[in-house]
Amino acid sequence: MRRGPGLFNRLSVGAGLVFLYAPIVLLVVYSFNASRLVTVWGGWSMRWYAALAQDQAMLDAVSVSLRVGLISASLATAMGLLAAVSLARGGRFRGRALFSSMVYAPLSLPDVILGLSLLLLFVALGLPRGFWTVTLSHATVTVGYATVVIRARLASVDPSLEEAARDLGCPPATAFAKATLPVIAPAVAAAWMLAFTLSLDDLVIASFTSGPGATTLPMRLYSAVRLGVNPEINAVSTLLIGAVALGVSLTSLAIGRRKEA
């Protein structure tokens, strides 16, 4: 029988959650601050959201980030699906160790190393830096995350379903698409969301691999933050946090409903 949480347990969990959430809550509250000084409260106001709507550079950066995220997350999820299936179902094959370390290494490598090495590749290949170099870089560094998420789900799927489909005459690809894919679909969606969020969030790799005309939102925010705190940054951040919270809750609702059905 498991004992319930004691006072010390409740306090340590509570304090940890306050530490995690207080900065985010303060950031959101101060985005509605009328004062130009971020840390001096001047009453409630929406003026920084109005200012944001006029800030063309910021809006362009949002659009670049969204496009980079959509394309790179789709590429990463497709490759992550292939990689997860090969690692989970492929048994032993030649080069498995090299393959799995290339898949998983970007998860723990510092961004500065990944950014620098990708940039050197683009320079060596003579590719002009811009939208596509950022997109390819993001796809590369997020494949590992997509693979982890899909592979974890795949581990709990019974391979005999797919084998039965093959025995009944389905070609392998069809057997996979009809027997396994529907079961792991929520994990594939989660992998896409994760890759998309990571792409939307990345500053370091984008700074190395981007070029003129492809300033992503984090790059734009970073150059604004370097000049000091500014209520407009709080407003953008609040919108971004709201969008992410909405996306995450919709996804988990959808996955939860599937599980119950």
Place this chain on the structure above:
Amino acid sequence: MRRIWRLIALPYLWLAVFFGLPFLLVAKLSLSHTALAIPPYAPQLDLSQGLAGLAAFARALSFETYARLVADRLYLSAYLSSLWFAARATVLLLLIGYPMAYGMSRFGPRGRRILLAAVILPFWTSFLIRIYAWIAILKPAGLLNQGLSLIHLPPLALLDSDAGVLIGLTYAYLPFMVLPLYAVLERRDESLVEAALDLGCTPAQAFWRVTFPLSLPGLLAGGLLCFIPMVGEFVIPDLLGGSRTLMLGKTLWTEFFADRDWPAASAVALALLATLALPMAVVQRQQAKLAGEREA
């Protein structure tokens, strides 16, 4: 049987080109020297001259960048200070993360699910934004000092200091420490603790002799998952640290963007990689073991 290659060819090739090959380029560049050119380094490999070009290229490579890095005290201090920052932050993370993960594991199934979601959620919000939020809290006239003056305490100078960097590191990596710890603590077998209690252990003894040793794999995983990326962290020391805060990630960034010294940036990257290779291998081995257990 070799059908596997039809599945794996695309991701394998992709990763070889975009992940493997670039590391060879970093190695090559760290042996080059800077030049007033575009791109700003020499020698350039000229394949149109065939083998002669390759030989001339190989002769022009040298270890001079590494010699320069070793001779300059700045790089060595940045290297040591990165490790020191990451080590201190890992200890702080353990002190905060362990009681938190343990406390979470004591809740009922519904409470555990909600708490788990609450720990993961901040991970989905932008890293840059969460670090930015701390600037407003830590700056001299910021929210923390306003709060301190309300209760008549002297202000703290935390922004642009080592303390600021440690707070930022601890804050940003807390979920990475809590999740692996929680994963092992949640699965623990309470009957082992009961047996220890029946045999006369006090609850504290039972914890230190049974629960804690069993949670060591989670502790190792969490510690390494935080330590490795923290050593190369750039955003946190840049935004929360002072001009004298030295960390390798920041050094690499400055060499590359401000000084346009690509060979030095590459050599720094390789030094970082060499340092992190061993802990990364441990993490990979552990992850492979976990994945294997799940698939078995």
